[in-house]
Amino acid sequence: MAKTIIISNRLPVQLQIDNGSISAIPSVGGLATGMKSVHSEGESLWIGWSGLTEEEIPEDLEDDIDAALAEHGSSKVKLTAEEVDGFYYGFSNRTIWPLFHYFLEYSEFELASWETYKAVNQKFADAILEKADKDDIIWVHDYQLMLVPRMVREKRPETSIGFFLHIPFPSFEIFRTLPWRAEVLSGLLGSDLIGFHTYDYERHFLSSIRRILGLEVSFNDIYLDDRIVKVDSFPMGIDYAKFSEAAKTHQSLPKKEQSELQRRLNKHKESTPDAKFLLSIDRLDYSKGIAKRLNAYEYFLNKYPQYKEKVRLIILAVPSRSNVPQYQLLKKEIDELVGRINGELATVSWTPIWYFYRSMPFENLIDLYTSCDIAWLTPIRDGMNLVAKEYIATRTDKTGVLILSEMAGSANEMNEALLINPNNFEQIADTIHRAIQMPPKEQKSRNDVLQKRLERYNVEKWANDFMRSLTDQRDKDPAYVTRRLSVDLTNTIMADYHAARKRLLFLDYDGTLAGFHNDPQKASPDKDLFRLLDALSALPDTHIYLISGRDKETFGRWFLKKKYNMIVEHGVWLSENGDDFTMLENVKKDWMEKIHPVLESFVDRTPGSFIEEKNYSLAWHYRNTDPDFGQKRASELNTVLRSLIANDDLSVLNGNKVVEIKSSNVNKGRAAMRIFTGDEYDFVFAIGDDWTDEFMFQELPDTAVTVKVGRQKTQAKYYLDSIKNVRDLLSRFTEKKVG
Ligand code: ADP
Ligand code: G6P
Numbered sequence: 001m002a003k004t005i006i007i008s009n010r011l012p013v014q015l016q017i018d019n020g021s022i023s024a025i026p027s028v029g030g031l032a033t034g035m036k037s038v039h040s041e042g043e044s045l046w047i048g049w050s051g052l053t054e055e056e057i058p059e060d061l062e063d064d065i066d067a068a069l070a071e072h073g074s075s076k077v078k079l080t081a082e083e084v085d086g087f088y089y090g091f092s093n094r095t096i097w098p099l100f101h102y103f104l105e106y107s108e109f110e111l112a113s114w115e116t117y118k119a120v121n122q123k124f125a126d127a128i129l130e131k132a133d134k135d136d137i138i139w140v141h142d143y144q145l146m147l148v149p150r151m152v153r154e155k156r157p158e159t160s161i162g163f164f165l166h167i168p169f170p171s172f173e174i175f176r177t178l179p180w181r182a183e184v185l186s187g188l189l190g191s192d193l194i195g196f197h198t199y200d201y202e203r204h205f206l207s208s209i210r211r212i213l214g215l216e217v218s219f220n221d222i223y224l225d226d227r228i229v230k231v232d233s234f235p236m237g238i239d240y241a242k243f244s245e246a247a248k249t250h251q252s253l254p255k256k257e258q259s260e261l262q263r264r265l266n267k268h269k270e271s272t273p274d275a276k277f278l279l280s281i282d283r284l285d286y287s288k289g290i291a292k293r294l295n296a297y298e299y300f301l302n303k304y305p306q307y308k309e310k311v312r313l314i315i316l317a318v319p320s321r322s323n324v325p326q327y328q329l330l331k332k333e334i335d336e337l338v339g340r341i342n343g344e345l346a347t348v349s350w351t352p353i354w355y356f357y358r359s360m361p362f363e364n365l366i367d368l369y370t371s372c373d374i375a376w377l378t379p380i381r382d383g384m385n386l387v388a389k390e391y392i393a394t395r396t397d398k399t400g401v402l403i404l405s406e407m408a409g410s411a412n413e414m415n416e417a418l419l420i421n422p423n424n425f426e427q428i429a430d431t432i433h434r435a436i437q438m439p440p441k442e443q444k445s446r447n448d449v450l451q452k453r454l455e456r457y458n459v460e461k462w463a464n465d466f467m468r469s470l471t472d473q474r475d476k477d478p479a480y481v482t483r484r485l486s487v488d489l490t491n492t493i494m495a496d497y498h499a500a501r502k503r504l505l506f507l508d509y510d511g512t513l514a515g516f517h518n519d520p521q522k523a524s525p526d527k528d529l530f531r532l533l534d535a536l537s538a539l540p541d542t543h544i545y546l547i548s549g550r551d552k553e554t555f556g557r558w559f560l561k562k563k564y565n566m567i568v569e570h571g572v573w574l575s576e577n578g579d580d581f582t583m584l585e586n587v588k589k590d591w592m593e594k595i596h597p598v599l600e601s602f603v604d605r606t607p608g609s610f611i612e613e614k615n616y617s618l619a620w621h622y623r624n625t626d627p628d629f630g631q632k633r634a635s636e637l638n639t640v641l642r643s644l645i646a647n648d649d650l651s652v653l654n655g656n657k658v659v660e661i662k663s664s665n666v667n668k669g670r671a672a673m674r675i676f677t678g679d680e681y682d683f684v685f686a687i688g689d690d691w692t693d694e695f696m697f698q699e700l701p702d703t704a705v706t707v708k709v710g711r712q713k714t715q716a717k718y719y720l721d722s723i724k725n726v727r728d729l730l731s732r733f734t735e736k737k738v739g
Helices: 030-041 059-070 081-100 111-131 148-155 179-187 199-215 240-250 260-271 292-301 323-345 362-371 386-393 423-436 438-455 459-474 486-501 528-537 552-564 592-605 626-642 670-677 692-699 723-733
Strands: 004-008 013-018 021-026 044-049 074-076 137-141 160-164 193-196 216-217 222-223 228-233 278-281 311-318 352-355 374-377 401-403 418-420 501-505 542-547 565-568 573-575 609-611 617-621 650-655 658-663 681-688 705-709 717-722
Touching: 013 059, 021 030, 021 059, 030 044, 030 278, 030 386, 030 459, 044 111, 059 074, 081 111, 111 148, 137 148, 137 459, 148 160, 148 179, 160 459, 179 199, 179 626, 193 199, 199 216, 199 228, 240 362, 240 386, 240 438, 260 362, 278 292, 278 362, 278 386, 292 311, 292 323, 292 423, 323 352, 362 386, 374 386, 374 423, 386 401, 386 438, 401 423, 401 438, 401 626, 418 423, 459 705, 486 681, 486 723, 501 609, 501 670, 528 542, 528 552, 542 573, 542 670, 552 565, 552 573, 565 670, 565 717, 592 609, 592 617, 592 626, 626 650, 626 658, 650 692, 670 681, 670 692, 692 705, 705 723, 717 723
Parallel strands: 004 044, 004 137, 044 074, 137 160, 160 193, 193 228, 278 311, 278 374, 311 352, 374 401, 401 418, 501 542, 501 681, 542 565, 681 705, 705 717
Antiparallel strands: 013 021, 216 222, 222 228, 565 573, 609 617, 617 658, 650 658
């Protein structure tokens, strides 16, 4: 049976060796805690780093380590101390983590760490290749392994690969500062599906794809030469049942079975019945805004002194990445802040802050969640923040208030929480006051909605949605009505071609026979193309027509002396056998005076765009503009034009990075049909790459072989991926019939 291979830097457990005996402790962090539930459900293998360096694993314990990991459905990638340093502490946590969380000033760009990152990513990819069977699905996780998808794809082109990023993807302006930005993007594009927590991260990623790699993106599909990569947002959920059941069990525990921590919490509650507990739980990370939160707490106590001796802040900071200097500095800063605030504000009966710097067992986490009246989570930037969701899930009587930073991914789905800007101390102080005062009825009504949502969109649903989308993506080609022209299909077409008595072929030029160029005048035919067209034109009982939106002057200059048949300006002009162009359609051009100034105003406001004037149409090209901006302007132009031309017999065509205005009674379909009906053809073929070619695909008879270049939605029967494939196919027509 096919299995899923989960691959991440962290495994669900971290191994430790004490006096020769191995122990496994659960990993903290959203990725490990969330995926753990998914992993325990299905048939999967989790590959990752054990937490121990190669140097720390004695040879004679190797098998025991493997066995300990196997108990958790896991298998290890071996990393040396040097690799951990460059890959994990280095590139992952001193370059990518700060950069993707908008801490640009903390980001270090070290070539040596990047080299180690690449080498270690290759190790992870090799580990997958070693363990994966043919039909297995590969699910790669997080920023430590962004190059893995491409590395696996190179060796196993047919494998289904998904990638999920658990942290934010920053805006293009931030991401572009990374020296290895193109390599990182292209590493990710080895996937079939790339998932993010929120639509904003997805949008940022697609913007970088367009601007840095210049790839075509349509909605959330990225078009590569031979594949489509889908990008989507899947907000990660939690194992809701696990948290809510744990809370219920916890509340029904007899007093003597309660934990020490719970007993202490109870004691304090009993001594000051109207006291409130505020809870803050995070890994000790600068992105979590813990130091700011402490300052904001002090600000709150000074603004609302009535809460002194009544409110307690419980801070649980889990040690994290303590070899990275920024984390060491932060630890020091927090220690000092807690010391100072407690020193300045504490009274004999009251300590304003209880501070724990450690990892806690699950039961204690539940003690805290269920005992605290308010959860106060103020990350400066956070991919998701599962703690916010876990707190809500444990509130079995539906009381409790969640104050959450709007910079956390989870804020998108938790609108019923009190959302704050972590930099606005005034707002934070007022919100804590409001939370303390909030009537239970309001607390319950807010949490009711939140709980229903979290229960429904739990981590299992999240993983299933991702997996379904990944398998759909794999099966996508058949889902397209259009089929890729395989060798077999091509052979059948060639057989039909040879069996026919009279054949007609329509060939679009730009994007089909020749590539695009920033200046359309420069996309002139190369020698190979002339050779191909010469051979095609010489075929007996076969009529070839170049059919293009180009103006007759350019095509005349390029092709007239070659005597190729040509239909230009979308069907206005026709030239056959080297004769001068004659008009195929009678068209008006008085509208051009009116539209030209409109296009000029768009040229003025859109750097890089320009107008191409043809005899009977006007085209606004935006290939050289900033892609996002150009697209935006193109939709704006469409709106403006639609209102302007409402009463004229004009139409607007949206081609490949071009908006063209022309008479409605002219199009390639109508022109092609005129030629087709002029003789008795029994084999018709048409090939083209953009919207203007769709008219041909639609109008030609059903028996015609219609081929689209590229994978966008089309009326054509077949598609091909590249200009090279088009030329290869066309040269098959020039080969002698075999057999
Ligand atoms: P991040 O992934 O950045 O660490 P999240 O809030 O998304 O932040 O996830 C943190 C996860 O770690 C949660 O699932 C939480 O239950 C767990 N966790 C947090 N603090 C502790 C702790 N002290 N002991 C054990 N697990 C913890
Ligand atoms: C975040 C990251 C995870 C990481 C976790 C804990 O949640 O997205 O990839 O595992 O933090 O960090 P650590 O460095 O201990 O793995």
